[in-house]
Amino acid sequence: MKYHLARGEEQLGTFNDLDVSAGLRAGRFKPTDLCWTEGMADWKPLGDHLQELNPEASPPVLEPSAISALRAEVRMDRVIRLELASRGQRLAAKLIDSVLLLAPLWIILTMFFNPAFIEEYRKLEDNPTELMNSIQRRSEEVRTSGNVVLPVASLVFDTAVITNLVLLSLRGQTIGKLILGIQVVRFPEGFPAGFVKAVLLRSLVFGILIFAGIVSFGGLGLPLLLADALMIFRQDRRCLHDLIADTLVTKRNR
Structure with missing residues (x-):
């Protein structure tokens, strides 16, 4: 029934x-x-x-x-x-997602923060008003330069972020997990994780913890990242972000 x-x-x-x-x-x-x-x-x-x-x-x-x-x-x-996803599958999915997000982001930051702007930025660090004006001028320069690399990189980055959010909410998958045929599910039932667990708890909350550890606690975020990665060798392969969100990564039936 x-x-x-x-x-x-x-x-x-x-x-x-x-x-x-x-x-x-x-x-x-x-x-x-x-x-x-x-x-x-x-x-x-x-x-x-x-x-x-x-x-x-x-x-x-x-x-x-x-x-x-x-x-x-x-x-x-x-x-x-x-039905557990293999460590190799999870690593490959993570690498795919990292390339799709970090490569365009690196291009954007490299083009925006050229040597001349970095030098100007350092000179104006103690003058917030002039610094904001400098950032606005630099943004206008980049926008009117006619270089198509930056808008293309921005489009790739935005598309990857939005696609991952939708896939995680509906299917428990990022682009990498979709390619590798694995998914995030609720532990231990195996039901769909949903937006709260797959996005908010597993990704956003854990990301905030890492950022806070790096910024506020003397580099604690880096050991936290290492501990999270090493927990993949547990029997159930649940990393720290899985424990926070109460999730599990399994193979997805096709």
């Missing part, structure tokens, strides 16, 4: 009865979440519907707990041991 679940105005997705039962025990679903399945006249709280199916059960379950625990263990084993 397939259930459509919602929490307030947020659609949680469509799940079978086994997933609903396991989700209730794990706390991922709540008895107050709304549910609808074929044959129901209207949406109603999940706990009320399950109580109607099994009036003697408290809390409501759809199968004996021992069987549910076994199914959850099998699901965990399948996600961790059989």
Whole structure:
């Protein structure tokens, strides 16, 4: 039986009865979440519907707990041991994404910060007003130079960023992960990670931690990056950013 679940105005997705039962025990679903399945006249709280199916059960379950625990263990084993993305795949995907983002960014910065502007920048470091005026003049010079390299590099960078954001939100993939056939999923269920986990927690929050470590804590960000990279050798291959977002990188079924 397939259930459509919602929490307030947020659609949680469509799940079978086994997933609903396991989700209730794990706390991922709540008895107050709304549910609808074929044959129901209207949406109603999940706990009320399950109580109607099994009036003697408290809390409501759809199968004996021992069987549910076994199914959850099998699901965990399948996600961790059989569908895990290889270290080589993750490294190759990271290299692809880095080239697509860092190469155009390097071109943009190199063209903007030429030797003459760098010298002027150093002279005006203590004069914020003149420095801003200098940056504006340099921006206008670059814009009117007629050189197509800079706009092309900017277009490549912007396209890569937007494409990665969309892919991560919808499929749990960056461009590199898409090419390598791997994806970011929720741990341990293997469900789609979504925007919050794949983008905000896994990428943005971890990036802020690294930046803050470099700027504010005497270079702590670099050891943090190294620790994150070395955690790929864990059995489940979950790096620090995976632990922060509670995610896992698996192979994607084609």
